[in-house]
Amino acid sequence: MPADDPLAPAAPGQRWVVRHRLPDGSATDVTGWVDQLAPGHVHLGTADGQRHVVDRSTVLAARRAPAAAGGPPPERTSADELEHLSVPGWLALAEPLGEWTLRAGGGFTGRANSCHAVGDPGVDVAEAARRVVAHAAAHGIPPLASVVDGGEPEAALRGLGWVDAYVPTDVLAVRLADLLGTAPPDARARVTLDLEVGWWNAYGESRPNDADPGLLRLVLAGHPPRAFGSTGDPARPTAIGRGHLSGAWLGCAALWTRPEDRRQGLATAVLRRLGHWAARHGARYAYLQVATANAEAHAAYERLGFRRHHAYRYLAPPRTAA
Incomplete structure (x- = not known):
């Protein structure tokens, strides 16, 4: 040459x-x-x-x-639009209720076991609330509605007496081009499309639970395109993370590092490796959910360029409606 x-x-x-x-x-x-x-x-x-x-x-x-295509600021995507894009990213069983989604996942996590009440339910709010309660009862889970903070569904449900429940959550977002820069993927991290036994076991360690394994597997792997990132020995990963692709957005979840392997940037390596996977499939943005009260996690993700996009909260009906 x-x-x-x-x-x-x-x-x-x-x-x-x-x-x-x-x-x-x-x-x-x-x-x-x-x-x-x-x-x-x-x-x-x-x-x-x-x-x-x-x-x-x-x-x-x-x-x-840059390792990912650019685009307008993430804030150009509305809270409602991003919320709708996120629905298949953490989903077991679901039924539509207009633009709302009735969800059930055996009681494991609020996201998988609440009505995603964003947009127009297609019926008056009192009827929608009744169906949320009935759906929850049919699946043996507490009735909950996930609403965008400050949105119309929140106001309408509060007008029926619904009150705060579970954990308020912030959605953080970043352009993938800003998260990844021009650096190639970190060689310490790998991505697979298969939910491997080692990853599954590590997730169980990160979040001990008694969830139905079939429903949990449906949440984690049942709605592609999704990928599983890890570092270390695939049979016993030192860090894990999961990514779900919806439109131009990568949803990141299940990020965890073994306590003895922390402070080495392994979770960041996994997060960015998932970002590279998503970028090669056309993604331009990434989002993740963090409990509003988790100041340490907020600070860590802000150092990577994430910023608060919007918040959502969970509402439950008054005791008389349960």
Whole structure:
């Protein structure tokens, strides 16, 4: 290759913009991830799943690109829109109620066992509330509604006497391009599309529970596209995390590091590795949920560029309605 080869500094895993000459003399750009570098060719994978093999002698110019495509600030996505995108990211059993979603997951986590009350239920709020209570009773779980803080469904349910319950939660968001920069994936972390035994066992250690294994597996793995990140021995990971892709958004959850392996950046390595996986599938943003009262977690994610997008809270009916 010539001494001024524009791809000389490129390395596998990096995202590049490559302009190359076509046989008819015109030029075109390819933006993708370097999958393979050979003396005469570069193999680029793009977000739409295509693979391009470019003759390096035809490359006119090339430049390093951020690991993920850019986009408007995350705040341009409304709270309601992001909430709807997040629904399949943590879901076991579900039924629609207009734009609301009646959820049940054997009682494991508020997200999987509450009505996602965002948007228009398609019936008056009193009838919607009655159906939420009936659905919960049919599945043997307490009646709960998850509402965007300050939204119309919250006000309407409070007008019926519903009150705060469970844990108020903040949704944090970041552009993937800001989270990932130009760095390639951390070699300490890996991603698989399969829910492996080691990951499953580590999750059980991170959050001991007596949930129905079938329903828990449905929450974690039943609604692709999703991926499971980890560090260390796959049979006994030192850190884990899960990502779910919905539109241009990556939802991150289940981030955990073994106590003896903390302060090494392993959870961050997993989070960013999931970000690289999502970016290669067209994602531009990431979000995660943090308890409003968890100041330590807020500070840790803010250092990575996450900012509060909105909040949601859980409401329960008055005792007379239960």
